[in-house]
Amino acid sequence: MSDRNKNSNDDSIMKKPMTRRDVLRLAGTGGLGLLLGGGAIGGLFTAENNRKSEAAQAPAAEDRIPFYGHHQAGIITPAQNFICFAAFDVTGSGSHSLQKLFRTWTAAAAAMAEGKQVGEESDNHNLPPVDTGESVGLNPSRLTITFGAGTSLFDDRFGLSSKRPPSFKELPAFNGEQLEPQWSGGDIGVQVCADDMQVAFHAVRNLARMARGTAVLRWVQEGFQRSTQADPSGGTPRNLLGFKDGTGNPAVTSGQDMDKVVWAQGSDGAAWMGGGSYMAVRRIRMRIEIWDRSSLKDQEDTFGRYRASGAPLGSKNEFDPVDLSAKDEKGNPHIPANSHVALARGDGSLQMLRRSYSYSGGIDLKTGQLDAGLLFISYQRDLIKQFVAMQQKLSKSDRLNEYILHVGSAVFACFPGASKGGYIGDTLF
Amino acid sequence: MKYNVILPTGILVASLLFSGCGQKENVEADPTPAAPATTETSAAPAAADFTAAIEQYRNFAVEQCDLFVKETEKFTNAVKAGKLDEAKKLYAPARAYYERIEPVAEALGDLDPNIDARVNDVDAAEWRGFHRIEKALWEDKTTAGQEGFADQLLKDAQLLRAKIETIDIDASLMVTGAVELLNEVSSSKVTGEEELYSHTDLYDFAANVEGANKIFEILKPEVAKKDADLEKEIGDRFATLKQELEAFKKGDGYVDYTELKDDQIRKLSQNLDALAEPLSNMGKILGV
Numbered sequence: 001m002s003d004r005n006k007n008s009n010d011d012s013i014m015k016k017p018m019t020r021r022d023v024l025r026l027a028g029t030g031g032l033g034l035l036l037g038g039g040a041i042g043g044l045f046t047a048e049n050n051r052k053s054e055a056a057q058a059p060a061a062e063d064r065i066p067f068y069g070h071h072q073a074g075i076i077t078p079a080q081n082f083i084c085f086a087a088f089d090v091t092g093s094g095s096h097s098l099q100k101l102f103r104t105w106t107a108a109a110a111a112m113a114e115g116k117q118v119g120e121e122s123d124n125h126n127l128p129p130v131d132t133g134e135s136v137g138l139n140p141s142r143l144t145i146t147f148g149a150g151t152s153l154f155d156d157r158f159g160l161s162s163k164r165p166p167s168f169k170e171l172p173a174f175n176g177e178q179l180e181p182q183w184s185g186g187d188i189g190v191q192v193c194a195d196d197m198q199v200a201f202h203a204v205r206n207l208a209r210m211a212r213g214t215a216v217l218r219w220v221q222e223g224f225q226r227s228t229q230a231d232p233s234g235g236t237p238r239n240l241l242g243f244k245d246g247t248g249n250p251a252v253t254s255g256q257d258m259d260k261v262v263w264a265q266g267s268d269g270a271a272w273m274g275g276g277s278y279m280a281v282r283r284i285r286m287r288i289e290i291w292d293r294s295s296l297k298d299q300e301d302t303f304g305r306y307r308a309s310g311a312p313l314g315s316k317n318e319f320d321p322v323d324l325s326a327k328d329e330k331g332n333p334h335i336p337a338n339s340h341v342a343l344a345r346g347d348g349s350l351q352m353l354r355r356s357y358s359y360s361g362g363i364d365l366k367t368g369q370l371d372a373g374l375l376f377i378s379y380q381r382d383l384i385k386q387f388v389a390m391q392q393k394l395s396k397s398d399r400l401n402e403y404i405l406h407v408g409s410a411v412f413a414c415f416p417g418a419s420k421g422g423y424i425g426d427t428l429f
Numbered sequence: 430m431k432y433n434v435i436l437p438t439g440i441l442v443a444s445l446l447f448s449g450c451g452q453k454e455n456v457e458a459d460p461t462p463a464a465p466a467t468t469e470t471s472a473a474p475a476a477a478d479f480t481a482a483i484e485q486y487r488n489f490a491v492e493q494c495d496l497f498v499k500e501t502e503k504f505t506n507a508v509k510a511g512k513l514d515e516a517k518k519l520y521a522p523a524r525a526y527y528e529r530i531e532p533v534a535e536a537l538g539d540l541d542p543n544i545d546a547r548v549n550d551v552d553a554a555e556w557r558g559f560h561r562i563e564k565a566l567w568e569d570k571t572t573a574g575q576e577g578f579a580d581q582l583l584k585d586a587q588l589l590r591a592k593i594e595t596i597d598i599d600a601s602l603m604v605t606g607a608v609e610l611l612n613e614v615s616s617s618k619v620t621g622e623e624e625l626y627s628h629t630d631l632y633d634f635a636a637n638v639e640g641a642n643k644i645f646e647i648l649k650p651e652v653a654k655k656d657a658d659l660e661k662e663i664g665d666r667f668a669t670l671k672q673e674l675e676a677f678k679k680g681d682g683y684v685d686y687t688e689l690k691d692d693q694i695r696k697l698s699q700n701l702d703a704l705a706e707p708l709s710n711m712g713k714i715l716g717v
Binding site: 178287289292293366367369 | 550551605615616622694698699705706708709
């Protein structure tokens, strides 16, 4: 037998079967901690003979983002340091197994958001552990798990075809894209974000494990941005082209703006989506090598912003208004009309909430060049009016197109938030 | 442009003149024959005179464009006469003249997509030009129905020829153009995505490199003056790449892209990047 038993044999309290949660509850009140000290608590529920102490107290409030709520977390939540995005295909049929999956996922996601493991561990040595274990002892690191339904979920497999929101369709083809099946689509999309990559990966892994027999992974992409540790000021992050990305995002603090730009309303055509949001995900490869040999002037003219400050060309500060009519002393526009900011900003009427991450996928085996870029994610109330309208404009004339290539694409209808006792997607079924 | 908020006006004016922001005045205001580019400049950091270099490059572009129209006409005639095999033979060599001067053509706005757009580059209804016909010849194996596209292509080629003399070529366009030519190779030719149906990517590859090499040859004396090591490095890497391409020559042209092995493609791509990186530093001859 293991050291674990040896160790706990002397201790009468250990003879009583206790679940990990009991321990946490006790520890939270300080009772067990006082009785045993942290080391013993750790020994109680660590499967290996690992004597290291586990932080048994409840995670600090700033590390926890509640899973339950009116809206799903992970949408207007300030972006965490890392993402692990997973798209699933449902292999089972019938809505029953699908509902069961969402119930299971909901309970697990809510537990993980609290820094807990995904289920009750038994002490049975003949069983594999319920949780895969790599997040034991880690705080939840602002973990959010955001679920959405792909357009394919509304085919005839689950009896949901009549529920498909009218504005929720496959995206049209855009100029210049080269979409690859291995980075596109999915019946269900799960955006997992956390300030720790291992915590994020753990969530995806365990959700995939629970889904076995009902759903399989279709594609997974990890992503990162500069960490809060590296930039405590929380300034606008830079993308891998070296430019600030996200300056023009709408303020998530304005409920009114979010209702207008991000949150689907029950009156929009699908009552079950009220309080949800539509997500567009694009895996955008950056032609890093080409960008790196472009002159600073080319780079700045491409974005329409200064690289150093992020200010619009012709202006001084990052958040100065983008004035497309401003001219230089020769009468030429400061900001080229086909620059990224000029097209994306336009007249300001097209808005969406971007929540993108950089990705690095090793090298392109064919050319030996870096496979790196942007995992673009945007949330909007209406995909056609917002994302599609914007992307049609950009794909036609954006100067940035010379340096990027859209290789993956998916859209998901992200459910409204679940309340305790309910589950993610319950408004749909 | 960024410097206009930082630098005193005097410096600003000088830098604008030679950085490509104020090209017109700089290039065209001086009708006198230019001094050869190799003339020693004074020790003061006076900017180089590129008049002769620009003239030399303009002549090259015009000459390539003349040949482009001529060879395109042979190609479109073959298409219209229903001579499938002949059209296929003329396709890649005609395109090479265009590929050598592509950045110049791109400066003319819509002409490039009209002549050279690939299937996904533009809306289906607007797709025309070489690649449209390429698809018919290689995939559909027929010239039928291509007459209109052939006529249009020849007209677009002639329009390019007519417009090319009006292009405002400056040293900055040449410097960035040389890199852009290699970028073209990097993003589509080396991956076999440019010639999706004919697999004649290596013709374009070689032509793009030749176009970049021509610009380098013209600007070489200035580069050498500014940075002799850089000039040597670029020259060496052009030689390496050309030598590598040599191995894929077949008759008057190049082997089919599909004959390339994975490791050969990767090596071509990496040698291309190895050349393009120092080549992008040619910009130092332009000043700040």
